[in-house]
Amino acid sequence: xxxxxxxxxxxxxxxxxxxxxxxxxxxxxxxxxxxxxxxxxxxxxxxxxxxxxxxxxxxxxxxxxxxxxxxxxxxxxxxxxxxxxxxxxxxxxxxxxxxxxxxxxxxxxxxxxxxxxxxxxxxxxxxxxxxxxxxxxxxxxxxxxxxxxxxxxxxxxxxxxxxxxxxxxxxxxxxxxxxxxxxxxxxxxxxxxxxxxxxxxxx
Amino acid sequence: xxxxxxxxxxxxxxxxxxxxxxxxxxxxxxxxxxxxxxxxxxxxxxxxxxxxxxxxxxxxxxxxxxxxxxxxxxxxxxxxxxxxxxxxxxxxxxxxxxxxxxxxxxxxxxxxxxxxxxxxxxxxxxxxxxxxxxxxxxxxxxxxxxxxxxxxxxxxxxxxxxxxxxxxxxxxxxxxxxxxxxxxxxxxxxxxxxxxxxxxxxxxxxxxxxxxxxxxxxxxxxxxxxxxxxxxxxxxxxxxxxxxxxxxxxxxxxxxxxxxxxxxxxxxxxxxxxxxxxxxxxxxxxxxxxxxxxxxxxxxxxxxxxxxxxxxxxxxxxxxxxxxxxxxxxxxxxxxxxxxxxxxxxxxxxxxxxxxxxxxxxxxxxxxxxxxxxxxxxxxxxxxxxxxxxxxxxxxxxxxxxxxxxxxxxxxxxxxxxxxxxxxxxxxxxxxxxxxxxxxxxxxxxxxx
Numbered sequence: 001x002x003x004x005x006x007x008x009x010x011x012x013x014x015x016x017x018x019x020x021x022x023x024x025x026x027x028x029x030x031x032x033x034x035x036x037x038x039x040x041x042x043x044x045x046x047x048x049x050x051x052x053x054x055x056x057x058x059x060x061x062x063x064x065x066x067x068x069x070x071x072x073x074x075x076x077x078x079x080x081x082x083x084x085x086x087x088x089x090x091x092x093x094x095x096x097x098x099x100x101x102x103x104x105x106x107x108x109x110x111x112x113x114x115x116x117x118x119x120x121x122x123x124x125x126x127x128x129x130x131x132x133x134x135x136x137x138x139x140x141x142x143x144x145x146x147x148x149x150x151x152x153x154x155x156x157x158x159x160x161x162x163x164x165x166x167x168x169x170x171x172x173x174x175x176x177x178x179x180x181x182x183x184x185x186x187x188x189x190x191x192x193x194x195x196x197x198x199x200x201x202x203x
Numbered sequence: 204x205x206x207x208x209x210x211x212x213x214x215x216x217x218x219x220x221x222x223x224x225x226x227x228x229x230x231x232x233x234x235x236x237x238x239x240x241x242x243x244x245x246x247x248x249x250x251x252x253x254x255x256x257x258x259x260x261x262x263x264x265x266x267x268x269x270x271x272x273x274x275x276x277x278x279x280x281x282x283x284x285x286x287x288x289x290x291x292x293x294x295x296x297x298x299x300x301x302x303x304x305x306x307x308x309x310x311x312x313x314x315x316x317x318x319x320x321x322x323x324x325x326x327x328x329x330x331x332x333x334x335x336x337x338x339x340x341x342x343x344x345x346x347x348x349x350x351x352x353x354x355x356x357x358x359x360x361x362x363x364x365x366x367x368x369x370x371x372x373x374x375x376x377x378x379x380x381x382x383x384x385x386x387x388x389x390x391x392x393x394x395x396x397x398x399x400x401x402x403x404x405x406x407x408x409x410x411x412x413x414x415x416x417x418x419x420x421x422x423x424x425x426x427x428x429x430x431x432x433x434x435x436x437x438x439x440x441x442x443x444x445x446x447x448x449x450x451x452x453x454x455x456x457x458x459x460x461x462x463x464x465x466x467x468x469x470x471x472x473x474x475x476x477x478x479x480x481x482x483x484x485x486x487x488x489x490x491x492x493x494x495x496x497x498x499x500x501x502x503x504x505x506x507x508x509x510x511x512x513x514x515x516x517x518x519x520x521x522x523x524x525x526x527x528x529x530x531x532x533x534x535x536x537x538x539x540x541x542x543x544x545x546x547x548x549x550x551x552x553x554x555x556x557x558x559x560x561x562x563x564x565x566x567x568x569x570x571x572x573x574x575x576x577x578x579x580x581x582x583x584x585x586x587x588x589x590x591x592x593x594x595x596x597x598x599x600x601x602x603x604x605x606x607x608x609x610x611x612x613x614x615x616x617x618x619x620x621x622x623x624x625x626x627x628x629x630x631x632x633x634x635x636x637x638x639x640x641x642x643x644x645x646x647x648x649x650x651x652x
Contacts, residue, residue, distance in 0.1 A: 184317035188343050193331040198257050198392035200355045201431040202457035203484045
């Protein structure tokens with residue numbers, strides 16, 4: 001668990017609050033289309049000898065946070081699955097709309113690698129339909145998309161219902177603590193907060 | 204103030220650098236009359252160059268809510284219940300009673316502030332507070348919009364309890380919050396819960412005004428009903444030119460120890476009460492007095508204990524460290540916060556609790572080589588900007604300085620302290636606070652100022 005918590009902590013420090021991520025989503029491709037594509041990830045992408053840094057360099061412009069953690073097999077596999085979804089738009093056919101062109105595409109790959117892999121091994125995304133749906137929904141959210149035909153409330157409740165982290169009380173509590181600390185730091189650093197309020201006396 | 208050749212200029216004091224909101228966000232209930240008032244003071248011919256813009260951010264609902272103090276019935280139990288859920292106390296067992304909680308210090312907040320902020324706190328109400336004179340993020344404190352507004356109404360109720368009618372009066376400023384330091388945030392604001400009357404934070408340092416005479420001209424027009432500050436800035440009010448134009452209903456002193464003679468001089472000069480408020484930014488106001496007797500602990504969400512060095516409660520009347528459980532700021536519910544100040548608890552005849560022999564609030568003035576008097580807050584700003592976590596700055600009677608800092612950039616500190624004091628200063632740097640010896644981590648002494 002120590003490694004899992006460390007990965008979740010790295011994710012937490014880099015990710016904006018979930019509320020804001022949901023507010024920013026726009027309609028994306030269908031859940032079924034992305035899930036089917038994920039299930040068809042080529043074995044070559046999951047090969048332990050594949051360097052995520054090199055693969056990401058070929059496929060993606062944004063730098064991945066996951067690259068710093070690719071010595072963890074789960075992270076490497078999780079990132080590879082995400083990079084497959086991006087690369088497949090050239091190799092198979094583009095999603096409608098494109099995920100590769102989504103504003104948060106780098107963060108979406110990191111979300112698979114650092115937010116979900118530590119909780120559910122990517123092999124399970126491929127073998128279990130419900131876990132795959134969780135992975136697709138996670139990917140779309142952080143890309144800035146929500147499944148076609150779903151509004152924010154629906155999409156959010158469907159992902160939350162599938163969130164595997166909730167079933168791991170100790171890890172969930174640790175993750176909540178990281179999110180809280182990161183959120184306080186972020187809020188205090190925001191210019192809105194820095195403007196402060198008029199004060200009436202000295203302390 | 205933004206002079207690039209000025210080695211002591213701090214970037215955040217460049218006019219407007221920290222102001223980002225619109226006026227409608229600063230004062231959501233402001234009407235046309237309020238806007239005109241604000242505009243008038245912003246453009247007043249004798250106004251200083253305002254360094255900052257900030258409001259109270261209160262919606263109509265918040266204005267109403269903050270007029271009343273938070274209820275105190277059963278608050279401590281509720282407070283401890285909230286505290287048990289803080290990350291800081293995870294895994295510490297039952298913590299059934301107040302005394303089961305381990306006392307905490309400022310360093311706990313520096314190390315892991317978020318662990319003391321409730322997980323379910325309304326972070327939309329969170330503001331960036333720093334203790335007075337601080338820059339460089341030595342300790343950020345999450346201020347609560349409503350708690351800050353209640354602070355104004357606390358002042359009103361204290362003044363009215365003395366039989367003084369403090370109500371909106373024409374165009375008079377409700378409050379002037381005065382500082383006396385080289386660089387300061389200054390701004391003009393409106394008090395939404397006080398008929399949108401103006402208030403301002405002003406720097407009494409004559410260097411903060413555009414022309415000689417502006418300081419007096421502005422204060423004459425503003426005619427503040429109440430003036431708040433700390434002893435160094437309030438002492439400036441004794442200048443004859445200011446005495447001649449000000450007619451406050453009351454004065455408030457905070458942050459540092461107010462000496463009996465200074466209080467007496469201020470009372471004589473203005474014929475009004477001088478409230479000496481004891482409180483820390485972290486805890487909010489704790490106790491107040493208007494004479495040289497004990498401070499009276501305020502009837503609000505605050506509970507005071509006195510502890511010995513081991514953290515054990517000492518019997519009433521014995522001297523120890525003032526330790527405060529503070530529940531006014533919902534974003535920072537403190538339990539058993541060691542203030543670093545010492546004193547003893549006493550009982551008033553009416554059963555109220557008092558703090559006697561309070562010691563520890565810094566009010567040190569240094570003497571520069573050219574005779575200027577430099578308040579310690581100026582040193583604090585520079586020390587924190589250059590990363591010092593603690594320090595001991597002592598000035599001997601001959602003016603020479605013994606400076607020791609913990610952490611930070613010793614070369615930079617040496618440079619700025621030498622510039623500030625106009626004399627060579629040697630700085631010794633240490634790694635650990637304990638190397639300064641027992642006691643407060645930030646200390647000043649001057650036998651010359």
